[in-house]
Amino acid sequence: MIWLLACAGADPVLTGDGSLQSCDAIALEGHRITCRVQVAADAGGRGEDALARQACEGLDEGVWRDECHFRAGEELGRAGHTDRSLRHCADAGRFSRNCVTHAAWGLPPDATLRSDDHEAVRAAMSEFAQITETALDGAPEGVAPEAMDQLMARAWFNLYVGSGVADPAPTKGLPPWQAAQARTAWAIEAARLRQGEDLVTAWVEDAVLRGEPLADRSNVTGRYASPILPEGVQDHPHVATYGGGARLKVEDPTIDTRIAVLEGLYFVDRSPAEVFVPYLEDPTPEVAWTAAKLLALADPETPRQHADPMLQAYDEAARLKRR
């Protein structure tokens, strides 16, 4: 077939000018594909969902059409168009999960929303949950629950982290599937604002912690705990944290706050490794395992003795991950 093209003559252009028409004028399939994917990504960055969709839907079904929706989805997400972003993610086939993760972590914070404005927080979170649920309708099987977990984790992270206000009230009375995400986010900001205080007591007593907000909340960085799931732990409930991580969660809100606080202290990278040591003896296994994980990640040299085999497994897995 190729010699037919050779005899008939073909368009020598290998790259487009940013328009779909120019992509379609490219004679080579591979270059035509990357041109369309780039058009979709650029359109997504400008919030032009219709053009992005047109660019992707002109590709044959398969890995590159999935990639095209992924690129469009993550760019739309970064530009703050969550609903449109997630609709592309739902269409990204084998890359749906990757797309949601990128879209979630690219989600920009709403600088006007503060955790001590309880009514506004409740309305915003409820609306966000509704939008994401609707947008993910049609996503490949199993993607939507995981996506909701990550997206709500990000939404709560955006509300609290770097804001300068850590009011625990909005984390209470939430549906169970998003309460743990809210507590992790509150704990990070609480740890950032007040190191060394008993943060669990602050949570229980509804103490509002205040301090300096971060100058740039669009790019908050901290220590990201790798998702460590040694054998025997996978079946215990987890919740999404940041950068693809996960933490253990328990039903009791106060005990779960202990886990959240440990994760928060780890994220705020000024916390010394020793803060985790006392929790190794916590009567709740999930708290002790979390302490072992974070201690091993923060400083594998800190000496400790573990009799609990699960604690040893957690510790060992964290050490391996850290290397």
Add this chain to the structure above:
Amino acid sequence: MIAWLLACAPASFDECRGDLAEKTACRAQFAEPLPSSNSALEALVDGIEDLEERDALLVELAVRHPESGARLCALARTDHGDRQCRQVVGRPHLGHHKRP
């Protein structure tokens, strides 16, 4: 007519003729299936003197075979080739994708 068409048909990678797009499409056909060894792949593209043509082939193959994108794109020599290649190698999940 048939004879004319057949006369046009190149019999090997080195016989590919035409403009940049034509030559690249033709070479891509002869390059497949991709050599399994990196040295054989390198020898194949080293035979193309024009760097623009060389990189056009590498990009075309990388898009068709994203799982081999890293070794193909490592051979790119031009800025344009590098930029195009980033759409494949800059996206690690594409490399994990298995062809059906």
